[in-house]
Amino acid sequence: MQxxxxxxxxxxxxxxxxxxxxxxxxxxxxxxGLQSQVHPDKFAHLSEAERRRSVQLATHVNEGYQALxxxxxxxxxLLTLHGVDTQEDSNTSxxxxxxxxxxxxxxxxxxxxxxxxxxxLEGLEQRxxxxxxxxxxxxxxxLDDKHDYAAASxxxxxxxxxxxxxxxxxxxxxxxxx
Numbered sequence: 677m678q679x680x681x682x683x684x685x686x687x688x689x690x691x692x693x694x695x696x697x698x699x700x701x702x703x704x705x706x707x708x709g710l711q712s713q714v715h716p717d718k719f720a721h722l723s724e725a726e727r728r729r730s731v732q733l734a735t736h737v738n739e740g741y742q743a744l745x746x747x748x749x750x751x752x753x754l755l756t757l758h759g760v761d762t763q764e765d766s767n768t769s770x771x772x773x774x775x776x777x778x779x780x781x782x783x784x785x786x787x788x789x790x791x792x793x794x795x796x797l798e799g800l801e802q803r804x805x806x807x808x809x810x811x812x813x814x815x816x817x818x819l820d821d822k823h824d825y826a827a828a829s830x831x832x833x834x835x836x837x838x839x840x841x842x843x844x845x846x847x848x849x850x851x852x853x854x
Contacts, residue, residue, distance in 0.1 A: 680710075680714070680733050680736060680737070682736060685757055686739075686740035686741075686743050686744050686753065687744070689710070689736075689737070689740045690702075690703055690706035690707065690710070690740060690741075690744065691706055692706065692744070694754070694757065695754075695819070695820045696747070696750060696751055696754060696815050696816045696819040696820050697816045697820055698744065698750070700745070703741070703744055703745060704745075707737065707740075707741045710737045711734065711737055711738075714730055714733035714734045714737060715730070715734055716730045716731050716734055718730065747812050747815070748832065748835050748836070748839060751815050751819065751828060751831070751832050751835070752832055754819055754828075755819075755825055755828060755829055755832065758825050760825045760826070760828075760829055761829075762829045762832045762833060763829070763833070764832065764833055764836050767833065768833070770833065770834065770837070774834060774837075777807075778837060778841070781800060781803070781804065781841060782841070782844075784796065784800055785797070785800060785841070785844060785845060785848060788800065788848065789848045789851060789852075792851075792852045794849070794852055797845055797848055797849055797852070800845060801842070801845050804838055804841055804842050804845065805842075807838060808835065808838050808842075811831050811834055811835055811838070814827075814831050815828055815831050815832075815835075818831065
């Protein structure tokens with residue numbers, strides 16, 4: 677069975693550099709390789725202790741994969757590795773322009789939901805996705821190049837707002853379809 681150190685960070689687990697920008701193909705290949713080595717089905721014929729250990733290893737590999745494959749989760753994880761708490765639940769202060777944009781988008785979302793206007797929702801969804809991509813680029817600069825973890829933490833909080841808005845847009849599409 678693969679010798680996995682539960683103390684090593686997930687980047688080390690998958691033999692990847694500790695960076696926000698990562699090669700998603702390399703992550704996927706490393707994940708599949710580790711899963712093929714530790715999957716519990718391979719250990720069904722062994723002792724209870726060995727089966728339990730394989731479940732723990734497979735769970736650890738899955739947790740690592742989940743933490744690294746999603747950019748927002750990866751940013752949070754990197755910040756945690758650097759001892760930074762993003763304070764997403766306690767620090768909701770945002771720049772005024774960002775908050776104004778959020779208010780405009782939420783109003784547009786409500787109006788589109790009321791009017792059952794799919795094209796308006798699609799446009800709103802595209803604007804949100806565009807902002808998310810721009811914030812991912814800022815995160816890459818702040819985390820990988822500048823090592824400005826305070827700025828990166830603020831971006832993570834913005835992305836949390838946008839993630840919630842994107843979920844609400846998805847729900848609005850579901851309401852229109854039903």
